[in-house]
Amino acid sequence: MSFLDSLAAGLSLVGNIEAFLALFVGVAIGVVGGAIPGMSATMAVALTLPFTFAMQPITGILLLLGVYKGGIFGGSIPAILIKTPGTPASSATILDGYPMAEKGQAGKALGMALWASCTADVISNLALILFAGWLASFALSFGPPEFFTLILFSLTIIAGVSGESLLRGALSALLGLLLATIGLDLVYGTNRFTFGDPNMMGGLNFIAVLIGLFAIPEIIAMVWHPTAHVGKARSLGKNWVTFAEYRRCFKSIVRGSFIGVFLGSIPGIGAAPSAFLSYSEARRTSKNKENFGKGEIEGVAASEAGNNGVAGATLIPLLALGVPGDVITAIIIGAFMVHGLQPGPMMFILNVDIIYGLFIGLIVSSVFLFLIGSVAIRGFKYVADIPKRILIPAVLVLCIYGVFAVNNNIFDVGVMFVMGWVGYLMVRYHIPAAPFLIAFILGPLLEDNFRQAMLMSGSDPTILFRGPITWFFWSLTVLTIVAIARAGVRAVKASRFLPEDPTR
Amino acid sequence: MTQRQMQMRLGLGAIIAAAFLILYAIPQWISSPSNVRNIVLSPLFWPYALAGFTGLAGLGLVASGARLRGPDTLVNEPVQDTGAAWMRLAGMAVIMVATMFLLPRLGMVLTSMLVFVATAFLVRTRHPITALVCAVIIPLVLYAFFAHVAGVAIPQGEILRLP
Numbered sequence: 001m002s003f004l005d006s007l008a009a010g011l012s013l014v015g016n017i018e019a020f021l022a023l024f025v026g027v028a029i030g031v032v033g034g035a036i037p038g039m040s041a042t043m044a045v046a047l048t049l050p051f052t053f054a055m056q057p058i059t060g061i062l063l064l065l066g067v068y069k070g071g072i073f074g075g076s077i078p079a080i081l082i083k084t085p086g087t088p089a090s091s092a093t094i095l096d097g098y099p100m101a102e103k104g105q106a107g108k109a110l111g112m113a114l115w116a117s118c119t120a121d122v123i124s125n126l127a128l129i130l131f132a133g134w135l136a137s138f139a140l141s142f143g144p145p146e147f148f149t150l151i152l153f154s155l156t157i158i159a160g161v162s163g164e165s166l167l168r169g170a171l172s173a174l175l176g177l178l179l180a181t182i183g184l185d186l187v188y189g190t191n192r193f194t195f196g197d198p199n200m201m202g203g204l205n206f207i208a209v210l211i212g213l214f215a216i217p218e219i220i221a222m223v224w225h226p227t228a229h230v231g232k233a234r235s236l237g238k239n240w241v242t243f244a245e246y247r248r249c250f251k252s253i254v255r256g257s258f259i260g261v262f263l264g265s266i267p268g269i270g271a272a273p274s275a276f277l278s279y280s281e282a283r284r285t286s287k288n289k290e291n292f293g294k295g296e297i298e299g300v301a302a303s304e305a306g307n308n309g310v311a312g313a314t315l316i317p318l319l320a321l322g323v324p325g326d327v328i329t330a331i332i333i334g335a336f337m338v339h340g341l342q343p344g345p346m347m348f349i350l351n352v353d354i355i356y357g358l359f360i361g362l363i364v365s366s367v368f369l370f371l372i373g374s375v376a377i378r379g380f381k382y383v384a385d386i387p388k389r390i391l392i393p394a395v396l397v398l399c400i401y402g403v404f405a406v407n408n409n410i411f412d413v414g415v416m417f418v419m420g421w422v423g424y425l426m427v428r429y430h431i432p433a434a435p436f437l438i439a440f441i442l443g444p445l446l447e448d449n450f451r452q453a454m455l456m457s458g459s460d461p462t463i464l465f466r467g468p469i470t471w472f473f474w475s476l477t478v479l480t481i482v483a484i485a486r487a488g489v490r491a492v493k494a495s496r497f498l499p500e501d502p503t504r
Numbered sequence: 505m506t507q508r509q510m511q512m513r514l515g516l517g518a519i520i521a522a523a524f525l526i527l528y529a530i531p532q533w534i535s536s537p538s539n540v541r542n543i544v545l546s547p548l549f550w551p552y553a554l555a556g557f558t559g560l561a562g563l564g565l566v567a568s569g570a571r572l573r574g575p576d577t578l579v580n581e582p583v584q585d586t587g588a589a590w591m592r593l594a595g596m597a598v599i600m601v602a603t604m605f606l607l608p609r610l611g612m613v614l615t616s617m618l619v620f621v622a623t624a625f626l627v628r629t630r631h632p633i634t635a636l637v638c639a640v641i642i643p644l645v646l647y648a649f650f651a652h653v654a655g656v657a658i659p660q661g662e663i664l665r666l667p
Contacts, residue, residue, distance in 0.1 A: 050650075051649070051654070053654055053656075054653055054654035054655060165511075165568075167561055167564045167568060168514065170561050171514065171561045171562070171565065174557055174558045174561060175558070177554050178525075178551065178558070181550060181554070187545065187547070188537050190534070190535040190536060190537060190547050192533070192534045192535075192547055192551065193533050193534065194533075195533065219596075219623070220593065220596060222627055223593060223595070223596045223623075223626055223627055224583065224589050224592065224593055225581070225583050226592070226627040226628050387629070387630070387631050387634070389627045389628070389629040389630065389631070390631060390635055390638055392627060393619070393620045393621075393623035393624045393627075393635070393638075393639070394620070394638060394642050396619060396620070396623055397619060397642055397646065398642075398646065400603065400612070400616060400619070401612065401616070401643075401646045401647075401650055401658075404612065404658070405650050405654060408656060408657050410608060410659070417603070417604070420600075421597075429510055429513070430510065430579060431514070450550075451544075451545060454542075454544050454545055459542045459544050459545065461544075488568070
């Protein structure tokens with residue numbers, strides 16, 4: 001199929017009012033969800049997922065992508081107006097956004113956040129369109145040993161960079177892999193941890209696990225500490241961002257977008273580190289570096305470009321290799337699976353219309369983000385006024401309906417509750433949830449590819465080192481482990497030089 | 505809980521979990537055909553390998569926890585009344601267990617209404633009237649969507665049967 005044929009197929013799939021309406025509504029939900037402190041873009045995507053079951057695959061996936069993109073931008077609104085990031089990716093925006101709001105320039109900061117987000121979004125989407133197909137065609141030559149080493153590398157990097165400690169990340173990933181072993185064995189069909197319960201034979205439902213892991217812990221945390229404080233929203237002020245200011249920040253925006261694209265295309269890193277790296281690079285190269293942290297508009301532009309640059313790029317490994325780049329794309333892979341689609345290189349052959357439909361939708365999403373973002377900035381005070389202690393029970397009820405709707409099964413609601421407590425314990429013990437969920441998704445693939453490789457070779461492990469691709473991923477895995485372990489050892493050594501606490 | 509305590513507890517927990525899996529859970533709850541010649545292809549191999557790595561991660565956490573020095577700052581924000589906080593957590597657990605018990609009996613709509621009210625009052629809402637109104641409206645709206653738009657067979661229960 002030629003490029004034009006693929007484009008036409010994609011256009012025929014999304015060229016209808018439902019697809020664009022879903023995208024528009026998705027961006028709106030995402031902006032509102034991201035703007036509510038304590039809700040986050042991840043939770044907004046997870047809660048929207050059950051509503052996509054009744055839709056056409058492309059419509060449902062566009063709705064979720066809209067929520068993702070809207071959520072990442074929406075998080076910057078409370079970051080600037082009330083010094084509380086709506087989503088972790090917006091933490092860097094506080095550094096200069098809130099001081100600007102204190103100076104009465106909140107409107108200017110929000111305007112720049114919007115322009116930078118939309119610019120980065122366009123660059124990120126273009127990167128996805130250019131690189132995903134190329135990577136997928138390369139991945140078509142992968143066999144089970146190559147996929148095994150690729151998934152192992154992805155899990156290593158996700159476990160290593162998702163939290164404060166490699167060991168806690170590794171523990172999280174191992175728990176996710178162990179949970180994925182529940183169900184019937186992939187080769188022999190024997191029972192593994194099913195306890196004779198037919199509900200367990202298909203394994204634990206992915207959506208019950210993810211909603212349990214990402215939405216229920218927020219509810220339990222609210223129960224533990226109900227008086228969550230939300231600051232007072234500042235007024236927008238009379239100033240608005242000018243074209244001259246946008247032009248002055250353009251270099252930082254483009255640089256931040258490329259940082260976002262690069263970090264987003266590596267599984268596991270995510271939007272928050274990208275925003276901080278983009279911010280520090282902008283400060284390092286700026287003529288006004290002494291103003292950073294005191295209300296410098298370039299700081300807002302850089303951090304917002306950094307986090308939004310990730311949004312399209314995280315879909316590169318998802319679509320091309322079937323490996324989710326972060327937690328939100330891990331949820332989106334669930335939407336693909338619910339509709340019987342398996343992201344990966346074969347999707348570029350079997351479902352090229354969906355791939356190109358998504359590309360078209362993503363380009364349009366940047367326009368919707370700009371339109372909805374402009375309105376949301378002015379309407380934020382209404383969102384901030386929603387009482388959180390009414391919102392939380394509503395989220396709980398939504399979770400119950402959503403999880404039940406997956407399989408019409410009350411057992412899944414129970415799985416969600418149990419995973420909610422597991423997720424809460426993980427929050428209390430600072431165990432990152434992202435490696436757990438991604439390992440839970442990739443676990444069966446990892447095991448399946450390993451066993452297929454062993455079957456191919458007659459159980460000879462050297463097949464896992466059979467060519468340059470496997471060697472490449474093994475080298476990356478070892479390098480990643482060494483780099484993260486060295487950073488951990490340095491941190492422990494640094495803590496030894498600190499004075500002892502006399503109270504101990 | 506301090507950083508060091510957290511690391512040690514996690515490490516010990518992981519070691520105990522690994523030992524439980526290797527010594528009891530895997531032999532007891534995973535069945536493997538007797539004719540599997542190679543251990544690598546056995547359904548037992550992957551769980552044993554993962555349990556082994558969990559034990560190693562636990563040992564690593566204990567070792568790094570033992571080496572941690574520096575000021576023992578608390579890792580989680582403390583609450584004002586810990587006793588009441590634990591009571592609320594217990595209350596939430598009761599709500600979840602009750603939900604599982606009531607869902608097949610009262611149906612999803614009525615159960616959700618009760619869950620909404622109970623949770624709102626558990627977190628000491630300052631808007632009780634709004635909470636009651638939302639407790640009625642939100643489950644009904646969700647029922648309308650899932651039952652009539654998404655075509656999901658929402659459990660109806662014995663008391664209330666909705667169209």
